[in-house]
Amino acid sequence: MALQFIDKADLKEGMYVHLNLSWFEHPFASAKFKITDAGMLAKVKALRKLRNAEWDPERSDVRETMAEDVVELSREDIDAMEAVEVAKVAARNQLKASRSRLNLAEKKVSELSQRVRDLMPNLISANEVALSAASTIANEVTEELTRDPNAVMQLINVPTGNDYFFSGHAINVTALSVMLARATDMDDEWVRDIGVGAFLHDLGIMRLPKQLSLKPNELSGPEQALYHEHVRKGAQMVEGTENASLIAINIIRYHHERCDGTGYPHKLMAADIPVEAKVVAIANRYDNLCNPRNGGTPLSPSAAVKQMFGKERAWFAPNLLDRFIRALGVYPPGSLVALSDDRTALVVEANPNAPLRPSVVVYDPTVERTQAVPIDLNEHHELTIARSFLLDELPKAITGYLVLSSQTSYFLTASVEEEILQAGMIVSQGFGQTKAAAKTALID
Numbered sequence: 001m002a003l004q005f006i007d008k009a010d011l012k013e014g015m016y017v018h019l020n021l022s023w024f025e026h027p028f029a030s031a032k033f034k035i036t037d038a039g040m041l042a043k044v045k046a047l048r049k050l051r052n053a054e055w056d057p058e059r060s061d062v063r064e065t066m067a068e069d070v071v072e073l074s075r076e077d078i079d080a081m082e083a084v085e086v087a088k089v090a091a092r093n094q095l096k097a098s099r100s101r102l103n104l105a106e107k108k109v110s111e112l113s114q115r116v117r118d119l120m121p122n123l124i125s126a127n128e129v130a131l132s133a134a135s136t137i138a139n140e141v142t143e144e145l146t147r148d149p150n151a152v153m154q155l156i157n158v159p160t161g162n163d164y165f166f167s168g169h170a171i172n173v174t175a176l177s178v179m180l181a182r183a184t185d186m187d188d189e190w191v192r193d194i195g196v197g198a199f200l201h202d203l204g205i206m207r208l209p210k211q212l213s214l215k216p217n218e219l220s221g222p223e224q225a226l227y228h229e230h231v232r233k234g235a236q237m238v239e240g241t242e243n244a245s246l247i248a249i250n251i252i253r254y255h256h257e258r259c260d261g262t263g264y265p266h267k268l269m270a271a272d273i274p275v276e277a278k279v280v281a282i283a284n285r286y287d288n289l290c291n292p293r294n295g296g297t298p299l300s301p302s303a304a305v306k307q308m309f310g311k312e313r314a315w316f317a318p319n320l321l322d323r324f325i326r327a328l329g330v331y332p333p334g335s336l337v338a339l340s341d342d343r344t345a346l347v348v349e350a351n352p353n354a355p356l357r358p359s360v361v362v363y364d365p366t367v368e369r370t371q372a373v374p375i376d377l378n379e380h381h382e383l384t385i386a387r388s389f390l391l392d393e394l395p396k397a398i399t400g401y402l403v404l405s406s407q408t409s410y411f412l413t414a415s416v417e418e419e420i421l422q423a424g425m426i427v428s429q430g431f432g433q434t435k436a437a438a439k440t441a442l443i444d
Contacts, residue, residue: 176283197251204234
């Protein structure tokens with residue numbers, strides 16, 4: 001049955017209505033909803049910009065409103081509605097600031113990538129000057145680029161081309177490792193050392209034949225064995241230098257070890273793998289899944305989360321992996337999603353305490369994109385994410401409206417799978433650890 005127009009004075013409890021107002025012109029999470037009680041009905045009728053609405057008889061359960069049920073809005077109700085409007089203005093300004101931070105982060109990534117490419121010829125020799133420059137870049141990623149994790153997450157999937165190992169991949173793994181290290185509540189010096197080790201983790205690849213790292217398909221058995229040598233070569237390159245701490249050396253040497261003993265080069269079990277190497281192992285695997293080398297098929301972040309949390313969970317330290325997903329979110333910033341009310345939205349901020357309920361910006365052609373207001377799904381429990389989209393499933397008008405910057409690569413999946421939901425619910429339980437107990441728990 002088609003929607004029917006109705007004057008707002010004739011609205012009743014139980015009607016499923018379409019308000020035909022911009023999102024910031026009403027206090028509700030969506031412009032489409034059922035009027036569930038007299039209080040909600042009063043708020044709808046009090047909307048100054050609403051003259052008439054549309055309602056859906058098939059989705060309605062109309063109840064006659066008795067005279068004694070009529071609710072007059074109190075001064076407190078009116079003040080609350082006005083407060084919602086103020087909050088929406090603040091949220092809109094916050095989104096504008098996020099756009100600015102993302103653009104700054106893009107410029108910083110571009111600058112760092114060029115500096116890495118310029119550094120590569122000197123870094124092969126692992127001389128002190130080159131390692132000092134590498135440490136400086138790593139510290140800039142640690143101190144500057146990761147100040148806004150949501151902006152960083154929207155840049156992780158930017159293509160890196162043939163400079164994969166020491167431009168995009170090095171920066172991505174450094175940023176992800178630092179974000180995870182900070183989530184463990186360890187001290188700043190440890191986090192900085194994690195950043196340097198993460199930046200240099202694949203240093204040994206520069207001592208391997210170049211065609212090995214640029215091969216457009218999977219490596220053969222002998223090629224794989226040669227590739228495994230990069231961890232030993234990399235550790236040897238920095239041992240005894242002033243710019244690589246023991247933490248950084250451990251990362252280079254052990255970042256391919258797995259907690260179940262199936263890693264390389266020593267097939268160490270969890271108890272024998274340094275915690276710093278466990279941190280970078282997670283970041284490295286995630287970026288390799290999203291940005292594979294050797295012609296592999298890239299996974300969306302949600303698919304990467306599913307694979308790491310499901311098939312590969314035994315490879316990683318459980319507490320670290322849970323923290324990683326908690327910080328990342330099941331729907332990382334940049335994901336295009338469908339909400340339960342059929343609207344399309346862009347995830348702009350992860351929610352560490354509720355990985356399934358991020359903040360989103362909704363596509364609304366009646367509102368200028370610069371005036372869009374983000375919705376925190378953790379504050380609107382009537383809304384959920386129903387699915388994610390592939391880019392080619394949506395018209396350019398929608399993707400153009402939602403994009404926060406000119407270079408952002410969207411993180412897209414085709415559906416919400418059970419493993420993803422399970423991961424989100426498990427990490428939502430929280431940890432409740434003190435800083436004093438954090439390192440002990442991570443090592444276990």
